[in-house]
Amino acid sequence: MKSVDYIIKADYLLTMEVDLSVIRDGAVAVTGSDITDAGTFQDISGKYTSEKIIDGRNRVVFPGLINTHSHAAMVYFRGIADDLPLQVWLEQHIWPNEMKWLSSEFVADAVDLACLEMLKAGVTTYSDMYFFQNTSGKQLQKIGMRGVLGSGIIDFPWKDVAETPDDYFTNCEELINAWKGNELVTPCVAPHATFTCSPDKYIRAKELADKYDVPLHTHLAETQYEVAECRKRYGKTPVEHLDSIGFLSERVSAAHCVWLTDREIEILAEKKVGVAHCIESNLKLASGIAPLPKMLNAGVKVAFGTDGAASNNDLSILGEMSTAAKVHKGVSMDATVVDSRTALLMATRNGAEIVGLGNKTGSIRPGKKADIVIANLDKPHLSPLYDIYSHITYCMRPGDIETVMVNGKIVVDKGRATTLDEAEVIEKAKAWQNKIQAT
Ligand SMILES: [Zn+2]
Structure with a gap:
């Protein structure tokens, strides 16, 4: 024995x-x-x-469970602005608040709250896109949770994070050098979206990820606005655009993928791009409903993501499973789509595979x-x-x-929770709320 x-x-x-x-x-x-x-x-x-x-x-x-798309630290903006169109919500509420409050200290405290919520909801791994990911990594070490931490890249400077766009790449490379090979933390390169990242940023992001063999994470085809903007700038739809510059591969997980042509679904399947389906965020921001049954039928690997808590407003993958399984039945008028086995497979093994951790987690198998x-x-x-x-x-x-x-x-x-003091984490959230509300 x-x-x-x-x-x-x-x-x-x-x-x-x-x-x-x-x-x-x-x-x-x-x-x-x-x-x-x-x-x-x-x-x-x-x-x-x-x-x-x-x-x-x-x-x-x-x-x-695997949360394949989040902005964990945004948990401190939960409920700060609801019931608004996406661009208004983002440009008039979220971005100004992020500009004002984002710091290493903010991220450290907020990540504690996000991880506490996720762990208590059975989420053991999350794939994130944000700034100050070195701080998130340190919190994950303390908490004992698994994370794929994507360091954000955009075209414009962002206060302490980047004086010039080049600094985002320096930040990414530093994150990779600090965490590559860590048991819990996987560094990741995360160009934000086609409307905030020029093609050269996407190409540089891919080169960096290839050089260090780390995952890529981006937003893709989330809204009709994004599709229209992409057509205007590049004469192509978002998936075709990223394909034309050679960005798409198995290394990429793409959040949302709501507005896709049939050809784009084929491209996602051919290029083995993983899709993070964020149905509750897409519903709440009235972005639309991603063609999940079509993607699954075409062989696209899809998993669940919550997106940030400011647009969901919680970080529960169980919630995403239930919502997706019901909404897609209603929309397609077909009660057989997204059955319960498919939902749990998406939430576990598929999730691990699309964030590049298929050999490590996502199923109960000797050696994992x-x-x-x-x-x-x-x-x-x-x-x-x-x-x-x-x-x-x-x-x-x-x-x-x-x-x-x-x-x-x-x-x-x-x-x-055994590694976090729950009362203290909630007290800190209230203290930050008081600070944010006082201004
Ligand atoms: Zn997002």
């Missing part, structure tokens, strides 16, 4: 590997940061012993990192239970997430 650090028992175990089968009375063995084995409890308990056995009666165990969620099924809204996938997609709430493990360490235990 081999000794392992943890044996996690579960009434229901979803590994999200190959056939998406449900293992009843399952168990996962964890050693250090890694998953050692997974299978039935009978099988696992016959091969391994552990001093720490987590009892999973009336519980479901599944891989940590132990990013694992345990949810309590002993709840009125989860009873009775005929199909576990259906319950996770349509009924489960963040409050049902009980235990969360990232990289083999328990970061949420019985619903409470």
Whole structure:
């Protein structure tokens, strides 16, 4: 018998590997940061012993959820400006507030809040686009959460962040040199969007990502405004434009992809671009509804993203799953699209693959990192239970997430964060709110 650090028992175990089968009375063995084995409890308990056995009666165990598009620090602007058209919301409210408040200190405190919210909702990895990502990386080390941290690139200077656009590339390169190879933090190059980044910025971003073998993250085809602007400037739609300059590849994850032609969907599939579907943000900002069923049919790899909390307004991937599974049925008048298995696959394995972490996380498989969620099924809204996938997609709430493990360490235990002082994080959020409101 081999000794392992943890044996996690579960009434229901979803590994999200190959056939998406449900293992009843399952168990996962964890050693250090890694998953050692997974299978039935009978099988696992016959091969391994552990001093720490987590009892999973009336519980479901599944891989940590992946948020493939966020601006975590924007959580401090949650609810600051709602019910406005996107360009008004962005240009008159969000950008001026960011101009005024963004600093390393702001990002450090805000990232704590965002990570607390995500971890308690079962999200173990997020892919981010923002500034001050070196600060975010330090917070992630402290918190013990996994992140793909994209350092933003735009055409114009941004107060302390960049005196000239060249500085964004220096920032990116410094971030890469500081974090490449880190267990939890993956540095990433993040040109903002076709209407804020000229082609030379996109080309330089790609060259930088290729040089260091790190992911690329951008916004793409989010609004009709963006498509019109792109046609005006370059005579092409956004996906065709980025394809024509050689930017698109498997390295790229693209947020939104709402306004696509059929040809553009083909290009995304051919170039193996990952798409971060941010349906709640797109609905709230009235940007439109991305053609998710069409993309899935064409073989485009799609996962879920929340976008920033200022346009969602929470960071729950469970919420995205439920919304997407319902909205696409309603819009297509076809109740078979985005079924519950597809939704959880998008939220886990697909998510990990599109942010470049497919070998590390996204499913429960020996050799992958132990990013694992345990949810309590002993709840009125989860009873009775005929199909576990259906319950996770349509009924489960963040409050049902009980235990969360990232990289083999328990970061949420019985619903409470172990690496963050929850009261202190919320107090800091209130203090920042008071400062922001006072001006
Ligand atoms: Zn975004």
